Amino acid sequence: MSDLQIKKSSETYDVVIVGSGAGGGMAGYVLAHAGIKVLMLEAGAYFDPQKDSQQLKWPWESPRRGAGTTRPFGDFDAAFGGWEIDGEPYTTKDKTEFFWFRSRMLGGRTNHWGRISLRMGPKDFQAKDGLTDDWPITYDDVKPYYDKVDRMIGIYGTKEGLENEPDGIYLPPPKPRLNELYIVKGAKKAGVTIIPGRGSVLTEALPGNKDRGACFFCGQCGRSCKVYGDFSASSCLVIPAVKTGNLKVITNAMVREVITNKEGLATGVSYVSKDDLQEYQVNAKTVILGASAGESARILLNSKSAAHPGGLANSSGVVGHYLHDSTGSSAGGFLPELMDRKRYNEDGVGSVHIYSPWWLDNKKLDFPRGYHIEYGGGMHMPSYGFGGGIQNMNGAVPGRDGKMKDGGGYGASLKDDYRRFYGTQFGMAGRGTAIARYDNYCEIDPNVVDKYGIPVLRFHYKWADDEIKQAKHMQETFQEIMHNMGGAIYGGPQGPETNYGLEAPGKIIHEVGTIRMGNDPKKSALNKWCQAHDCKNLFVVDAAPFVQQGDKNATWTILAMSMRTAEYILQQRKALNV
């Protein structure tokens, strides 16, 4: 270690961006296209879906047949990393739980996400129940940016005129699959609103864009798309930004901290290269963090100096606090009526074909806010787990001869059962608003560092009655929908022993809120432009600034907010000297 030294660059960039996902990618795209000299640091490997996607591979091309041994969402899934990364631990506190999903790669988690692209509505920015703080901005402030993101990246959907599910500018949605038509029937009968999905997949060519291909309906968005037919920050933002000649990417660059001067202004960042394990410092006039809600908070809390003794941008003490992930609970079953169904290609798109936006009035309910429901089912590509647990299915319906038989078995009749049941299954999953609470937080663990010597995050997160009651309501709704689908076979609702199937915090991978915005510098870290109250040349563009999530997946709002912040930086070029 005697030769270890910090390599300081003499060059000064206009802007350094930490992270290449939805937030960092969008900021880089906007600034590079405006002629700003940008350096982007990504903690993982280079990834170009065109070359690196596992799209169109058959199950037998994976020795584990697509199982999720090294990748949580399966062997062909695009996401590197997961809830555990060797040498990069995190801890939890007071016997609470939090699962932190990290994808160290160009484009981050956008390479594999579900592409479900929902705008937050007016009531998500300003809720009327007084339970949480308002955002310092309204839906109307963000709407023009949602519109621009829709046009620039492409999204399918339908105009429905629902108050808190604002309509966008849409390509045609994919039609429902057969199983989904049963779900539509069941949901409508149960009084649950159900509408075509909204997803960032190019169901038609994107007007004015020659670099991205139209979707060819393989249903494999999770593997990332070789023709760029869906939204990944790598394919749609970073790679085009590099082509401007104004944005340089350094991959495998794990940022330690933001460097500040005596006046407390940011002057650059330090990082360790995972390639050569050397230490580097780069200079920039403005620093933008887009490393994810957890990682950006970690960087700020690790950036302590005389000017910022409690961590950078943290004179309020809120950094790390108000962490919240969506709630999640699910159910599923199969439709005997669909046994022996005709085979055809129904891969469709790799995002949702249908979904249910929140449809109820909370005044009549025992929990605040709400949830949406995502649905699926059909004749998918077989992978590891195919036909699993058939002993619970083939004894529940009559055989070809009309007679009941014992579940399980073996031999020719079992082999035939696998064929008969193929494509009969369906599933549904609720994704709901969790309340942002000061007491749910991440902080620096005083005792633990990762393999690069960087102090790690320690999480403290507990669900409250609000979230548990919401999950209970989800389970009740699922039972009603499944009952109304007509002849579906499914298990009973999950009960209190599992918190009604409520997933552990972090499992839905929608974590937000750790560096929140606000007009009051005593109660927030960032102003309404996502600019640090304490450090005017520091911005945050991932999901950390969210004051309070809605029951909406975060990505579309991250994109709109990052674009808004990048345009603000352009307006402030003189003040920021970029």
Added chain:
Amino acid sequence: MNRRDSLKALGFTTLSAGILLEACKPGEPKTEEAAPAAAEAQAGRQPFEVERDKKLNADKFFTAAEMATITVLGDIIIPKDEKSGSASDAKVPDFIEFIVKDMPDHQTPMRGGLRWIDLQCLNRYGKVFTDCSKAQQIELIDLIAYPAKAKPEMAQGVSFFNRMRDLTASGFFTSEIGVKDVGFAGNSPNKWTGVPDDVLKHYNMQDVKAGV
């Protein structure tokens, strides 16, 4: 870029959709991607994944006798029939050998379950499972293949057989033989225009529409 250009960009050199679909059908060597994987860097795979697979493939878990039992059991679960080959035709035993190394949680239940079967056979028939007659093998399997009617003292055998059945189904229906057998018609470029009309009509779903 329109859909046709998308397909060209994917590396399909022909513009004929029919040939495109054909090219993606199981059983047809598609592109160089389908060739045996080299041990060197693979596009989109992390170096640790490539290394790990290499090591798993070099290791051996089951003994020859265990593999023989797995092969017999697999073909009892999924035999050859008029439509397709057996589990062993689809190389299911090789898949099971790999997957227990990939997921070590399978190792003890599989090894112990195979031994449980042999002990049952030794006590009943004086021979290990693979040396028993076909009739004896089936007599034993009938005691563990139906969870709801199996006797309580056979519960460990039931658990093992459930696992073995699941692994066999996974291995078979993810092979080329099995994907073709089950009739999966996707994984090929197309335009999704909704459920075919005859199917809609068959299930009386013509009027079902999502939307407010």
